[in-house]
Amino acid sequence: MTTPEKLQAWMELSEAKARYCRYLDSKEWEALANLMLPELEMDVSGSAPDMPVIQGRDKALAMVRGSIGEATTAHQVHNLELSLRGDEADVIWAMQDRVLWGPEKPSLVGYGHYHETWVRRDGEWKMAKQRLTRLHMDFAPPAQPAEKSAG
Numbered sequence: 001m002t003t004p005e006k007l008q009a010w011m012e013l014s015e016a017k018a019r020y021c022r023y024l025d026s027k028e029w030e031a032l033a034n035l036m037l038p039e040l041e042m043d044v045s046g047s048a049p050d051m052p053v054i055q056g057r058d059k060a061l062a063m064v065r066g067s068i069g070e071a072t073t074a075h076q077v078h079n080l081e082l083s084l085r086g087d088e089a090d091v092i093w094a095m096q097d098r099v100l101w102g103p104e105k106p107s108l109v110g111y112g113h114y115h116e117t118w119v120r121r122d123g124e125w126k127m128a129k130q131r132l133t134r135l136h137m138d139f140a141p142p143a144q145p146a147e148k149s150a151g
Contacts (some may be wrong), residue, residue, distance in 0.1 A: 001084060009084055009125075013091060013118060016125045021075040024064070033061055036127045037119065046112060046133040060130075072100040077114065087120035088128075095132075106139040 001009075016035060023032040042060040043053045054060045077093040092115050099108040112134040118125045 001086070006082075006084060009089060009120075010080070010082055012125055013082065013089055014080060016118070016127075017077055017080075017091075017093060020127070021077060024068075024075055025073045027069065029061060029065060033057055035125075036060070037121075040127060041129045043129075043131040046131070047110070047137075068099060070102070074098040089118045089120075089125070091116045091118060103142050106141055109138045109140075111135045111137075 020032065020035050022028075023035070036057045038057050039055075040057040040060050041053060041055055042063070044051050044063070045053070051063075054063055075095065075097045077095050079094040081092040083090040092113055095110075095112055095114050097108070097110045099110070101107065112132060115129075115131040115133065116127055117129040119128045120126075
């Protein structure tokens with residue numbers, strides 16, 4: 001693979017992951033699904049140790065929707081590490097996420113990594129595998145309603 005081809009793949013994967021984060025945070029489930037292969041394998045045991053590896057895009061999306069579908073989220077990824085093998089790429093992204101489940105539940109700021117395999121099909125990169133690892137999770141108590149000031 002030539003250097004220009006590697007750079008092109010780097011940019012395409014960076015854009016795909018940026019869309020992934022945006023679709024996840026804006027709850028655009030169909031657009032998010034279009035970034036994944038139907039046979040997606042998702043492992044979130046780094047956040048939820050009792051959760052088995054999920055086989056299949058539809059099951060993975062159902063789990064994600066059940067977990068954060070009603071929450072306000074902000075996902076950021078940084079510092080792409082990339083290993084290319086033609087139309088397959090192994091990628092590690094440093095990540096930080098903020099999850100606000102509402103006034104009744106604690107909020108989360110998490111730090112870790114996404115370990116992913118992406119496959120290029122028909123000229124587009126699709127996620128084939130994702131494993132979330134956590135370095136640290138900060139939980140904050142539920143936000144209290146603001147008091148109105150007198151006067």
